[in-house]
Every structure is written in structure tokens, then in C-alpha cells.
Amino acid sequence: MTVTEQKFWVVIPAAGIGSRMQADCPKQYLELQSKTVIEQTLSHFIHHPRIHGIVVAVAEHDSIWPTLKIDTDKPVYTVNGGAERCHSVLNALRFLKDKTKDSDWVLVHDAARPCLRREDLDKLMITMAQHPHGGILGVPVRDTLKRVDVACIIEDTIDRERLCHAMTPQMFHVGMLREALEKSIGEGVLVTDEASAMEYAGYSPLVVEGHGDNIKITRPEDLALASFYLASISDEAASDYDGLMADDG
Template sequence: MTNKVWAVVPSAGIGSRMQADRPKQYLLLNNKPVIFHTLQRLVSHPLIEGVVVALSANDPYWPSLDLPPEWPIHTTLGGEERAVSVSNALQLLQTLTERNPWVLVHDAARPCIRHSDIDNLINQLANDPVGGILGVPLSETVKRVSADNTIESTVDRSGLWRASTPQMFRLAALTEAMTQASKANMAITDEASAMEFMGVFPKMVAGHADNIKITLPQDLALAALFMNQQENGGVE
């Protein structure tokens, strides 16, 4: 695959479940904000041409990140919903390239993404007509519960995966999918669901389980452990 790809990072969320004084992407992880690590992993990948980050209005934390000036990062206004942030980033990206590149949409709060997982995603999907996402097959027993947390049944986990990011689709196709899903007032939880709305079927590509999304307070310690293991083990 000779053409480089772009990355989009929606980063306008507030991460209320962290119960912190700032959005989770700005909490410190190994003495740097979470999003700093995430962006470092993306911009250091040789096939990623640039990154578009969608920020909340008047974000007070972004200016203090002190990002290296050579990092190819562009910013745009995000929204309260992830879908709005991604759509705005895609619109800006259309002004930055005349091509129809592959776009990797990646969560700001997934700082442990490995280069090898990005490589695997790009290599497996380079000639795919639709695109796909990273994920991990479910290994735990899955239960369906009622509103009062009473177990109703055990769910067959065969064929069930935990979706993660990056999610990789062509710029034009993803832009159209996000637009049409928005017009239909469809709740978009990830980019693959917008593509599914268009009647196409993205691929699932196996990634490593250490590509966690920081959501709860204890996730910070786990992410630090994973990052230290990766660095000490020479993992890329």
C-alpha cells in the first residue's frame, strides 16, 4: 500500500464516568496527558500522513499540551456527540487532501494502540471495498440482565467481539455514511455502525487486548501498566 492514510481523533467528550476535574483525555498518564500518548502513537506511524483532532469549543486544556511543532496535527470544532466530531473532522480533511484516502478514526482515550495493530489493520484492508475495524473476540461468559440486574439468560458468545479503534474507511464513503445516518436520526456509537446503516459490511480485524479505552478511574493504572510492558518489551 503506497498511499498514506489519515487519522481522525474525536476529542470533544467530557468523560463523566471518570468523575475527574477534566476530560479523561487530559488526565495524566506517565506524566503526560492521555491524548498526548495517543497522538504520539499515531503521528509516529510511518503510514499516517496527518491527524485531525476535533475539540470542544474553548477547550482550555489543548493549548497546554505543548505538542512538538513538527507533528502534522490539524484541529477543528467537535460536538457533544461523537458523530458530530467525526463528521466535522472529515469535512476539514476534505480540504486538506485531493485524494480519497483511507481514514483511521481512533479514540483519544486509547493511548496504548500498537503500531503492529495499525499495520495489521492497514494490510488486511488495503484492497477491501469497504474497510473495517480493530476488535477483540469475547472470551468471558456473557449474561443478559433485567433492569434490576437480575440475570435473565446466558448469551452465546461465539461470533461476538468487542469493537475498538482505529476504524478504517475511505474518506468519501465514511463522510456519506455519517451524513445519511445523521439525517435518519440514527444513534451512531461508532463509525462501523454508520457504514452498516449504508448496507455494507465492514471487516473485523483482531487486535491486542491491551488497546484499552480509558473510561473508569482504574483504567489509568492499567494503561500505565500496559504502556510500560510495551516499552520494556520493545513492542511497537
């Protein structure tokens, strides 16, 4: 099927604390260009014509998320997150079970990754819509990588030729990803991203090359960098895929 014949959902795991940010609130609620980080992140999906709905997984006692006013006609659901990212995503997928077909697509995206380009999102959706297993956005590793011991003494240099940085969104069939996460968690494997769960289940996800400015805010200095990137990215008008992605009603 073409991309316009398929249904796409988004899951945003947002139950983390982000202790490395050294902030007085979780990093997804820090201010970024007059909005919170998570509002900037959500805007990429809220304004996309092919996204059917969004599920945000938040901490059980999150007092900030309910105060945000998300202006959209799309359904935005909230579920309780879990102890780890994989638990949060699985909770969201189980919530979606009665609202989706297993063949629908879900894009899992980091709450603290607000600089997603529309062209990268469209490229991922169009490419993965023709792929049996799904895949992720990523960028090639360009820096030289060193393996070090516990004392930070270099042991060897890693060949970077076939390495890439895994990013989000990570896009898979709803049913396939749910079963993969149930398998990995059930067997005590707490994966750190959705592609790892798919790999563990025996699938072969694809990597679609994106842009390096799709950063995840992790440390204090990342907030200023994200603000710079957001200011430099055009208003979602640069996508070469707009005609293919347009809502066909």
C-alpha cells in the same frame, strides 16, 4: 494499491467530558506517564511513517488542548467537536474534504485509548488497504455474557461464539465514511462508532483481531491499568510489518 501507495489520515474525537472518571478535567487530559492521555495516544500516529496528518476534534471552549505542545512535523489540525462522537468525526471529515481525496483512508481513534500497539496498527492498515469497505480492530469476547432485566435479574445467556469487542482505530475511505455519517445523522441515527455508520449505509466492514490491552480509559481504575500496559509494550519496535510500512519517500 499497496499500503505504500495510499494516503492515511487520522481523526481523534476528543470533545467528550468523561464523567465516569470522576476527575476535575476531561479524561483525555489526565496524566499518564508524565504526559496527558491524548499525547500518549497521538504519539502512535505521530511516529508512524505512513500517517500523513491528524485532525483532533475538541470541545469549543476547551482551554487545555491549546496549551499542549505536540512535537511533530506532520500537520495536526483542530476542529470543533459536536454534541456526540458522530458529529465530531463528521466535522473532522468535512474539514478534510479539501485536503484529501475521497479514496484516501482515515483512521478514527479514541482519544482515551493510549495503549495501541504498533503491530496492531500496521496489521489494520495493511489488511484494510486491500479491502473495499474498510474495518476495525477488535478482540473476541471471552467472558460469559448475561442479559439482565431492569432489576439486574438474569434473563438468559448470550452465545459469544461470534461476538467481538469493537475497538479503534476504525479505518475507512474518507469519502465513504463521510457520506455514511451524513446519512445516519441526517436520518436521526446517532451511531456510537464509525463501523455502525458504515453498516447503516449498507457496507460490510471487516474486523481485524488486535490485542486486549488496547483499552479505552473510562473509569478511574483504567488509568493505572493503562500505565501498566504502556510500560509493558515495547517502544513500537516489535511490529513484524516494519519493512512493509516504511516510508518509501
